[in-house]
Amino acid sequence: MPPVNPPMDTVQDHLDPLERQVVDVFVDGVRVLGLPRSIGEIYGLLFVSTTPLSLDDLVRRLEISKGSASQGLRTLKSLGAVREADGNGGAERRTYYEPAVELKRLVGGFIREQIRPHLDSGKERIGRIAATAGEIDDPVRREFLSDRIERLEQWMNSGGKVLPILQRILGQ
């Protein structure tokens, strides 16, 4: 009987304590932003890694499924938070990822993907509400509502104004 190699899934290849700590900071961070844990894990591991990592690296080291890794990378790409690394001059088939570490870019991506759409749809909905409220008969009620709606609109405007300022301040 020939000697057997240890089964693949026994290979100890997971996170060292430092990596674990860094990953946990990002897990917490993305939680605040309303993003799933796996996204924090992926970005965090890329962030502590000296070299770019492939999807398979992430699966193996974080012990997450290929599905999670694929979807997590997709979201991170859409946020502009990771980019494909050139690696060795495109000589490889597999694609490797590295984190975008400029705060400006991260904030910009988050605003574009997660904040703006809500602001925009909110404005539309408030427009419709204003129309409905305009047809109310009772004048007291109608004026009360027009007041509140106006305030909502002000909020939205403030939001719209503050975002570019945010981006400017965080761009160093």
Next chain:
Amino acid sequence: MPPVNPPMDTVQDHLDPLERQVVDVFVDGVRVLGLPRSIGEIYGLLFVSTTPLSLDDLVRRLEISKGSASQGLRTLKSLGAVREADGNGGAERRTYYEPAVELKRLVGGFIREQIRPHLDSGKERIGRIAATAGEIDDPVRREFLSDRIERLEQWMNSGGKVLPILQRILGQ
């Protein structure tokens, strides 16, 4: 046989279409902030209501449990997003609530309760990470990490600086 009154839970007392629309805007809004739907419903209903509402009003009109209403109000109070209304000169036992509608106050409360604690614990954790990283033998790895950690610290500082500015801008 005497005539029976309609059972209490059949009373049609729920939201009219306008109230529903407004509540939905807030449900969406708090979702972005990572707060539960019931909190958006409660704040939203207070926001469209001409008069302050009691816990029981919220339970009845939103068809949520007393537990939800109680916990939701607690969170909203801690955020400074609702206040107890004086009603009729404290002559009532039951307490009534009205929304705080100044954006400044809402933003301030959210930052204080939901953002600051994370920023603070993040800073601590990064401090510990920096200590761990300082003891690494491989100089290449150590310098890479000190670079990344420094960047993380910059992010935290930017966050700390931007919050007061945010609050100032949104204070009108």
Next chain:
DNA sequence: ATGAAAGTTCAATTTTTATTGAACAAGGGG
């Protein structure tokens, strides 16, 4: 062309989070 490696998709499942509801406290008024 063929097949193996790489990556995506999405229904099923697990995990997490929010909500319920019943038991419990608080606090008047009679």
Next chain:
DNA sequence: CCCCTTGTTCAATAAAAATTGAACTTTCAT
């Protein structure tokens, strides 16, 4: 005091969200 109204707490349950994994597509080396 006692009891009724108001409000809180928290274990059990329901609802929502994230993750898995297997089937599928794409891509490239031979």
